[in-house]
Amino acid sequence: MERTGGERFVLVSFHAHPDDEALLTGGTLARAAAEGHRVVLVVATDGAAGLSDGPGGRQLAQRRARELERSARALGVARVVRLGHRDSGYAAPVEDRVDDRADGPVGPVFSRLPVERVAAELAQVLRQEGADVLTSYDARGGYGHPDHVHVHRCGAAAAALAGTPVVLEATVDRTLVRAALRVVGLLPGVVGEVTARRVGEGFTARQEITHRVDVRAHTAAKRAALTAHASQSETGGVRGVRGIGLLLLLPRPLFRRLLGREWFVERGRAPGGRPLDDVFAGVRGR
Template sequence: MIDRPLTLMAVHAHPDDEATSTGGVLARYAAEGIRTVLVTCTDGGCGDGPGGVKPGDPGHDPQAVAGMRRKELEASADVLKISDLETLDYADSGMMGWPSNDAPGSFWKTPVEEGATRLAELMRHYRPDVVVTYDENGFYGHPDHIQAHRITMAAVEMTELTPKVYWTTMPHSGIQRFGEIMREFQEDLPGDAVPGEAVPEPDPDELAALAELGLPDDQITTWVDTTAYSGQKFDSLAAHASQGENIFFLKMGKERFGELMGMETFLRVQDATGAPVPENDLFAGLR
């Protein structure tokens, strides 16, 4: 056991990523008196602009989008009661294969050592007991998520610290349930369908790709019940209103959201406590 406040550091790629996979643990552990530190690596400039204007379309201004998303990130952090918000402010790289991947200053093109050195400085300052980021594929192959993984693991190596390190993931059972909810939601949509015609199914290619994500349930090491904080998690996502078109979860309402998103799951990849797995607390063995 340690004689100072416990600290959780979550390293994410973009504004709004903090809410999707870790909003529950950030809210829960803040409520338990744990210091919560959020590091957001990019400015989110490749997100939607006002009115839903897309990157590359006329009127899309990455700098203006970044400024808007910074305010949304701050609002989300307030909702989750995050203790400390740090931003590295690299340029958003966009989706894999976009020209913005290679733009000057993009996170994807930044040398890993450079980003890791900056993050290591933050780790030495906050001395996190638990660090959370993505797996080596950034969960779904986004370049900025992959880069966030790379600099996080390198930063841990650069320091003398020995935090428990986790990668976000989803159980296959949860992904299956998500697919079912997508179908239910599609069937419940009013108005758009032509009378007498079946409501179109979600894109089968998207569902097939979804099914390949995550891990088998028995490979997941850590299951954290955040049901009591699902309302905060929903509100933190809603704070990113400019990206609402891309956040499917907001369309299902708080009740259904809570049913689907009340458990956050992780793969523990570094541990010096010897706490047995599966575990139900990121801080198992530390308190």
């Protein structure tokens, strides 16, 4: 993704919750920033429904906003935009969730907002930045979280509104996910049956992937970004070690090996052949 002929591109990365940017695209954002491109991060929700051993609701949202800023600095992000919509959560049905952050009526959770509304908000950022590339999520939202699925829908609509030429949908190679689940499944109690089934059926088949980005040189930045999201990796209580916490337990050489690639599907590009290692391939020379 190195700049050629003085080319400098703008990458806007759209995510559902604070910490998603580090998990799904942290290495790509760090690589783009290190190679001289402008990286902008847009996060749809406040993360108030995330996991925490401490207070939830408003206090958790404030804590996660601070964590997001630390993560963005670790990745070299030039600008962070928080849309501030209500986190839909995942465990309970959307209609059963309550919001304890404010008195009086509250609006719908993010996954229930009209696509047109969110797309207009994101399109404004895309136009302001003159974005060359937008990252969002695959059609499944990875593992099916309603906020992730909505990011997929809203990202596509926003790019169309703003005329952003390239949309890359962040995903994971499903073959590798299933292999990892088989290994983790050997450790009792780490991943439940329902979670394993949901994750194993999500993400993207290998033959559909258009980009496999080598981020091995930037896994230190990715690890620092993950570390910043301490509220989502804490141990203790009845929940034990969580997803990010498990990743951070990996020795650094193994972390680099396992998390040294990131995957995308480019909207409108037919898959086939060797996946691209350049998120700006679709805009070079335009």
